[in-house]
Structure formats: structure tokens, C-alpha cells
Amino acid sequence: MQILLVEDDVRISDFVVKGLVENGFNVQLCASAEEAREIVFDTSFDVIILDVMLPGVDGIQLTKMIRYKSILTPILVLSALNDTEDKVAALDSGADDFLVKPFHFKELISRINALTRRTKYQKQEIHQNDILVQELRIDLDKHAVYQHGEKIELSPKELKLLIYLAENKDRVVSRTMILNAVWGINFDNNTNVVDVYISYLRNKIDESKHQYIQTIKGTGYMMQG
Template sequence: MQILVVEDDKRISDFLIKGLEENGFVVTLCKSAEDVLNQYLAIDWDLVIVDIMLPGMDGIQLVQTLRFKKVFTPVLMLSALNTVQDKVSALDSGADDYIVKPFHFDELLSRIKALTRRTHYHQKEPVSSNIEIGDLIIDLNQYKVFQSGTELELSPREFKLLLYLVENIDKTVTRIQILNAVWGITFDNQSNVVDVYISYLRNKIEKNGKKYIHTIKGVGYMFKD
């Protein structure tokens, strides 16, 4: 599950990222509403966690803008403000839930599960040990990839990268999202390691003229069949 955290307070964002990643979520941090609208609007997030007090455009204005632009991703609002009117304003702006700081992390996790449960309830598919896309078969039990019946020699990191792209098929994923999911949030985000490994993977799975990995200029990559 991919979560966008919009928070400019480093202490709080570090706390959120550490806790969410320890619970298996892929987290991307954005420090302002303007950056969300300029860089991350096209991403298909599972959940957006937004602090109300942001530099420039505040969290409520951001949520109003997202809803105006027909972005209906579940939004969980964070705030130190605890009056009824504060909560009403946030929910009326388009937020789906509101949690007051400071909060227990278990409560945050419970609210995340509740918000995303409906979204994913109708998307469940029968569990399979293989993923088949085009002429590729990804064996999840053996961590092997076959193309037209021939096993491809992928490193563990290449396999993880391919699996992440396939799990997000037809979705644009940013370099930061890929870096977080495949290498971890603590990896140097100035590194070009994502582009290097995308090139490695393309050389191995696109030898037959079939193009799977598409570059989305200025954003990241998309896996398409």
C-alpha cells in the first residue's frame, strides 16, 4: 500500500515514516501542498495523510483542491486543533477522517485500515503463486522470472524492482516511490540507482522487442503490457 504523507515538521514526519514502514507501507514524504499539486497529482495513492498546518497552502485548501480536481483518494487529516468546528471544517473540505495530535500510533493504524478497507474490498483476487503478464511469468514461490519459457537471470534487487512495477501495472510510480519500496526510505534519494536498475531490467525483459517499462517524463516510470 502506497501512502503519501504531507508534513513539514521533520520530527513528526520521521515518526510517521518509521512507524508506517515498520508496518509494511510504502511511504513518500512531501513537505508542502504546492509540491503535491506540482509533482504527485498523477500518482494513484492508496491514502494521503495531510497535516493542516503547512507552509503556504494549508491542508484544508489542499484537500479542497484535490476534490475539485476529481482526486478521490482517501484523506486522513492530522491536526493539533481539537475543537468541533476544526473537525467539521476539515471533514467538510473533503477529508475522510481527522485525528488529533498527539495520537497513539495504534489508533493511526486502525484508522488507516478503516479508510482503505472499502477501497480494497472489491479488488481482492484469488491468491496465486504466479503472475503472468505478456510473455513473462513471475514465480513468487521460487523468486524466478520466465520469459517465453526461458528463465531470466535476475538479481534479487532486479526481481524486487520488477515485482514492484508489476504490482503497480498501468500506474505511474516516481523514482522516490521506487527507491522507498525497493531500497528503503533511508537510501540516498540523490542517487541514480533507480535509473541504472531500470536500464538493467529493460535489457533483460525487453530483448524480444516487447516494451514493458515506459518512462513518464519528469515523473518516473510505468509498467504496461
């Protein structure tokens, strides 16, 4: 299990990292929100643990940034502040749990396990008629596509093309195969409509460091699963 810990107090971070590693977790430590921001947007974690009082950008602001980017990783906030207003502010910013310092390490482990169980159950509840391709979820019943939990607006033809590519993920499909499946067998084979719609899809689903649809030179396209 991968955990990101954002804590600037060396005494606390040493204690938490040591305990988590002893319990079988893999931990990446950041001493500031700015450092964590560069990592969390490009790396997948099972749980994010962060302190509220950080130098520069604080934990509440970092939580809002993470949620703004549609990253749904469970967030556990650590804080020496125990007022109701502080807890409400953390939870309203997008955090999933709040733990007051000082805390017993067994309680920290218990809360981490609870957060990961909840995430596991949520994933199990995904409808059997969905297609999953990395961060994309295609709901075939509702004819809807979601990325990081956020809905992506696609035209009917874009959706049909995406479904065909997803159903054949990790398999190279030719332009002719795509034409037949999406536009019909009698469609003009000399058209560049496939390339145009592939471009449309890429503009909507590709992320800064990840391209879902690969061009296979001289053959066609492949969606990587």
C-alpha cells in the first residue's frame, strides 16, 4: 500500500514513517505542500496523510488543490487543533478523516485501514456493465464517461468510438475495423473521419503525461488498458 505523508515536523514524520514501514506500508514523505503538490498530481497513492499547519501552503489549501484536480485518494488530516470549526474546515475542504495530535499509532493504523476498506467497497460497487480503462469509467447503461470521478461530455459518435476502442483495449484495430464498427460497413473507406474523431477523443481524455490512444504506424490505433 502506497502512502503519501505531508509533515514538516521531523520528530512526528520520523515517528509516523517508522511505524508505517514496520506495519508493511510504503511511505513517501514530503515536508511541504508545494513539494507534495508536484508528486500527488503525477503519482497514485492509496492514502494521503497531511498536517494542517504546513509552511507556505497549508494542509487545507493542499486538500482543496487535490480535490480540484479530481484526485479522489482518501485524505487523512492530522492537526494539533481540536476545535469543531477546524474539523469542519478540513472535512469541507475534501478531507475524509481528521485525527488530533497527539495520537496513538494504533488509531492511525485503524483509520488508514478504514479509509482503504471504504475505497475498496466503493470500487466493488461499480456496475458490472461498466468498462474500466485506467482512470476512465464508461457507464454503458447511462451512456456516460467519467475520468477521476468527473463526467466527460462526449458526442454520440465519440462515445461509440471510445467504447469500441475500450472493448478492444491492448489490441490494435485498423481504421477499416473502426469505420465498420462505428460508422457502418458502407461508409466511405477513403475518408479521414477516424483520424478526426481520434483527435477529438484525445483532446478530451488525454492527460498531461498520459496518452490513452496510441497510433500504430501503418496499422491503426490501440487503446492501452
